[in-house]
Amino acid sequence: MTGYWCEYAELGAGPVSGVRVVEEAGWIVAVDRAATPGPGDTRLAGLVLPGFANAHSHAFHRALRGRTPERGGSFWTWRRQMYAVAERLDPDGYLALARATYAEMVLAGVTCVGEFHYLHHPAGGGRYADPNAMSEALVQAAADAGLRLTLLDTCYVAGGLTGSGYLPLDGVQERFSDGDADGWARRVSLLTERPGLRTGAAVHSVRAVPAAQLGTVACAAAGRPLHVHLSEQPAENEACLAFHGTTPTGLLAAANVLGATTTAVHATHLTDDDVAALGATGTGTCACPSTEADLADGVGPFRRLRDAGSPLSLGSDQHATIDLIGEARLLEAHEQLVTGQRGPFRPAELVDALTVDGHRALGWPDAGRIAPGQRADLVAVRLDSPRTAGCPPEQLIRAASAADVHTVLVEGRVVVADGRHVLGDVGRLLAEAIEPLWASA
Numbered sequence: 241m242t243g244y245w246c247e248y249a250e251l252g253a254g255p256v257s258g259v260r261v262v263e264e265a266g267w268i269v270a271v272d273r274a275a276t277p278g279p280g281d282t283r284l285a286g287l288v289l290p291g292f293a294n295a296h297s298h299a300f301h302r303a304l305r306g307r308t309p310e311r312g313g314s315f316w317t318w319r320r321q322m323y324a325v326a327e328r329l330d331p332d333g334y335l336a337l338a339r340a341t342y343a344e345m346v347l348a349g350v351t352c353v354g355e356f357h358y359l360h361h362p363a364g365g366g367r368y369a370d371p372n373a374m375s376e377a378l379v380q381a382a383a384d385a386g387l388r389l390t391l392l393d394t395c396y397v398a399g400g401l402t403g404s405g406y407l408p409l410d411g412v413q414e415r416f417s418d419g420d421a422d423g424w425a426r427r428v429s430l431l432t433e434r435p436g437l438r439t440g441a442a443v444h445s446v447r448a449v450p451a452a453q454l455g456t457v458a459c460a461a462a463g464r465p466l467h468v469h470l471s472e473q474p475a476e477n478e479a480c481l482a483f484h485g486t487t488p489t490g491l492l493a494a495a496n497v498l499g500a501t502t503t504a505v506h507a508t509h510l511t512d513d514d515v516a517a518l519g520a521t522g523t524g525t526c527a528c529p530s531t532e533a534d535l536a537d538g539v540g541p542f543r544r545l546r547d548a549g550s551p552l553s554l555g556s557d558q559h560a561t562i563d564l565i566g567e568a569r570l571l572e573a574h575e576q577l578v579t580g581q582r583g584p585f586r587p588a589e590l591v592d593a594l595t596v597d598g599h600r601a602l603g604w605p606d607a608g609r610i611a612p613g614q615r616a617d618l619v620a621v622r623l624d625s626p627r628t629a630g631c632p633p634e635q636l637i638r639a640a641s642a643a644d645v646h647t648v649l650v651e652g653r654v655v656v657a658d659g660r661h662v663l664g665d666v667g668r669l670l671a672e673a674i675e676p677l678w679a680s681a
């Protein structure tokens with residue numbers, strides 16, 4: 241057993257001072273008030289929060305950070321650039337990039353990541369000897385970086401949707417496709433769960449999975465986490481309305497894709513009926529504010545979704561930054577800019593999105609709280625940095641950044657201490673993974 245004495249700890253109803261957390265074999269076994277550390281306890285300064293869940297990640301997009309064209313471009317020009325990177329990755333390159341990206345996440349307090357994974361097959365066609373070689377690279381990357389993984393294996397079988405129907409796959413999109421949803425389900429069934437790995441499913445979007453195949457994916461998910469990019473761009477809505485006569489949300493509802501184990505990612509351009517349908521079915525929403533800002537997507541109705549009954553989680557998605565506290569702050573900032581009202585989310589609601597509701601979206605109900613019986617994931621954030629000094633602990637989420645995370649435990653293992661990851665120089669790992677991808681461009 242190991243004791244951790246926390247200067248302050250977030251126990252669910254705001255920070256409490258002087259808390260002793262006892263960990264055994266990766267689980268929290270006791271949480272008690274204690275004015276001072278016990279003999280042999282490790283002291284954790286600042287505010288200790290439950291581990292963060294990064295509910296939406298495409299690890300390989302990390303290679304695109306800082307590569308925005310000088311004149312900006314659009315979501316669609318960004319996508320062409322992203323495809324160029326996708327074309328150059330093999331399992332070894334994918335492992336190196338994902339390992340470094342996940343290590344950067346742990347430095348930011350992330351103890352569990354949901355990887356929305358669609359880079360399945362070799363560039364130029366064919367199959368790897370192990371058809372899940374790219375998935376296995378992600379599993380290895382997460383293990384090396386020291387965090388849990390929910391692999392949201394993504395069905396992607398069409399090249400797009402227009403008002404007159406689905407487009408064939410084009411170029412690099414061939415890598416994403418298993419032919420059809422049945423082929424996708426067969427491959428996914430070969431991947432087995434193991435400690436630290438939960439398998440889930442994803443519909444890439446209504447652009448990439450024809451309506452007639454949506455039910456196959458929902459059925460194969462069978463109660464496991466099921467994620468879907470939803471209405472990120474107006475063009476998706478327009479094409480869906482023109483061809484199907486309903487919104488993407490309406491299409492998903494008709495195919496039984498919505499429900500309590502489903503999470504809609506972005507949910508940016510929704511009608512009132514869409515918000516009501518997502519809320520009534522308990523479908524979760526994952527906001528990715530730094531990505532939505534970077535790609536000029538717009539601002540989703542996240543406050544209204546939460547009020548309608550949709551649990552809210554957060555993701556760093558394309559990793560323009562990896563700062564989950566920053567995502568929470570941006571969520572609030574965007575809502576304020578749109579509504580003209582301050583404080584649309586209470587700090588406790590922002591913490592819930594980062595912790596307990598994020599883990600719920602990724603299928604880990606036994607993580608995301610500091611309580612006996614929960615996985616021993618702890619994130620200690622400084623209260624004495626230039627950013628946080630003078631800030632009351634209950635408002636820390638509105639002031640801190642990833643740079644203020646000093647210690648991270650994942651299931652009792654210290655993965656980050658004094659702001660340093662056990663893998664060492666994460667900046668160097670990122671440079672070594674990313675620079676060769678552009679050198680060959």
Ligand SMILES: [Zn+2]
Nearest residue numbers: 298356469557
């Ligand atoms: Zn995404």
